[in-house]
Amino acid sequence: MARNEPWSDTENAVTVRAYLNMLEQELTGQHYSKTQYRREVAERIGRSEASLEWKFRNVSAVLADQRCVYVRGYKPAVNYQDSLADEVARQVRGRPDFFHKMDTAVDRDAADLLDLNWTDSVMPTEVLITDGPHRLHTRGYHTDYVAREAANKSLGDRGERAVVRRERSILEAADRRDLAEQVRHVSLEDGDGWGYDVKSFEPNGEERHLEVKTTRQSINWPMIVSRHEVRVSESKPEHYVLMRLYNFGDGTGYYELHGAISATCDLDPLDYLALPKAGAA
Missing domain, CATH: 3.40.1350 (Trna Endonuclease; Chain: A, domain 1)
Known part of the structure; x- marks a missing residue:
């Protein structure tokens, strides 16, 4: 398959399903392997692992633009297609307890940690959450998790x-x-x-x-x-x-x-x- 060939609806569906599975496992504190997910999906749809890695980052961007939690380690890549955003919305609607799991993860109490291994970082250099047309296009997302976590x-x-x-x-x-x-x-x-x-x-x-x-x-x-x-x-x-x-x-x-x-x-x-x-x- 040509590397620059547009992703099909089937490829998007398989990729989004794997991504949301990872996210749900993360939200509920379950261990999983990003590498294993990436290899299995790449083999199934015939795409390279590198291209799949970028697509997962696109899914992160879809969720980030809707102020939702996304999978750690998949930094949002903001240029994504409407067809991908629509597929994410479709699959999210098919998971009745998806937002309940996100609510629980964001709302849970934090431990009073006595000893932290602090990492001194420079500020981020990229704006990864936008208010462009994807944000304005309603796809049924119902909670701003940026604001919700800030209220914890x-x-x-x-x-x-x-x-x-x-x-x-x-x-x-x-x-x-x-x-x-x-x-x-x-x-x-x-x-x-x-x-x-x-x-x-x-x-x-x-x-x-x-x-x-x-x-x-x-x-x-x-x-x-x-x-x-x-x-x-x-x-x-x-x-x-x-x-x-x-x-x-x-x-x-x-x-x-x-x-x-x-x-x-x-x-x-x-x-x-x-x-x-x-x-x-």
């Missing part, structure tokens, strides 16, 4: 506590126990209206105002920030740090964005506060 208070609290412990440890290692003792879990101790979660310090005494965003998903998973957090970051950008924790509890990584959120992030309004216009009735 257990996950957010555990991430913040991990950051508090880490900040204190760094200051103690720098022989600044005096500053370590002043690190404060602001959102827990003083309320969540300050626009940041943790007050910490650089070893030289400069303040760090850390807004912590925690996800179990990959480094490319987007964050939810509030208008208030944006305003606070703009008021004192020299102190403000947006700290992203990703893969939380499973090889936790992080990166930091320093300064005003409006300067360090592309901001996409998810919702609007709507008030009736005078005379609109």
Whole structure:
């Protein structure tokens, strides 16, 4: 088969079925082998494993554009065909408990991890979730899992506590126990209206105002920030740090964005506060 020949509906169907099987196993904590799935599907449809790898990434992009969780390790490849997106929607509708499994995985409580193997990362360089025509085309998806996971208070609290412990440890290692003792879990101790979660310090005494965003998903998973957090970051950008924790509890990584959120992030309004216009009735 020619490598550039368009994928048939049958090939798409087989590929999407395998991908959703992997995702369901991942959502329910079951062990599986990506390599085995890839080899079996490649052999069945007569495509190379490399081309199948890319197609799996296309399926990730379909789910990501619908704000759904996707298989770890298959980074979304955003240029996909409508026929593939339609096949994903068709098969998802044929799995009655698919979204229940995603709900359960996203909503589950996070463990209060005392020791994390932190990986310091640079920020992602690609926008992998878009609001293009695929997002606007309704295919029956019913939940924004980016927003849903961001609302998981257990996950957010555990991430913040991990950051508090880490900040204190760094200051103690720098022989600044005096500053370590002043690190404060602001959102827990003083309320969540300050626009940041943790007050910490650089070893030289400069303040760090850390807004912590925690996800179990990959480094490319987007964050939810509030208008208030944006305003606070703009008021004192020299102190403000947006700290992203990703893969939380499973090889936790992080990166930091320093300064005003409006300067360090592309901001996409998810919702609007709507008030009736005078005379609109």
